[in-house]
Amino acid sequence: MGITISEEKTPVKKSVAGICELLGRYPLYVANEGKLLAFVKKKHAEKALALMQNNPLGQDACAIGEVVSDHPGTVITRTLIRSERIADMQTGEQFPRIC
Numbered sequence: 001m002g003i004t005i006s007e008e009k010t011p012v013k014k015s016v017a018g019i020c021e022l023l024g025r026y027p028l029y030v031a032n033e034g035k036l037l038a039f040v041k042k043k044h045a046e047k048a049l050a051l052m053q054n055n056p057l058g059q060d061a062c063a064i065g066e067v068v069s070d071h072p073g074t075v076i077t078r079t080l081i082r083s084e085r086i087a088d089m090q091t092g093e094q095f096p097r098i099c
Contacts, residue, residue: 003075005065005087029090039067 012020012027020027036058040048045063052058075087 002068002071002073003065004068004070004078004084005075006078007080008078009062009064011060011062011064028087036061042066 010028016027016030020030036052038048049061049063052061076084077087078084
């Protein structure tokens with residue numbers, strides 16, 4: 001199986017996006033404690049989101065992608081301009097947390 005994620009659906013604060021752009025970093029590679037990435041069967045996704053959104057700490061919960069049969073073993077990012085690229089594993093040291 002592969003994974004496709006959408007930049008458009010991935011919540012990134014404007015301040016974080018701005019500093020990442022300034023520093024030439026991709027926001028998904030910046031340390032960010034307190035986030036949850038959950039894989040839920042599609043038929044349960046709406047209910048899982050509703051449950052998370054009912055909690056003040058999860059009010060911004062959203063679906064950002066899906067597991068697909070295309071491109072097995074690869075995570076693809078659908079960019080804001082609708083192109084696609086491989087979401088490579090980060091190399092080197094992780095950038096310090098800024099958000």
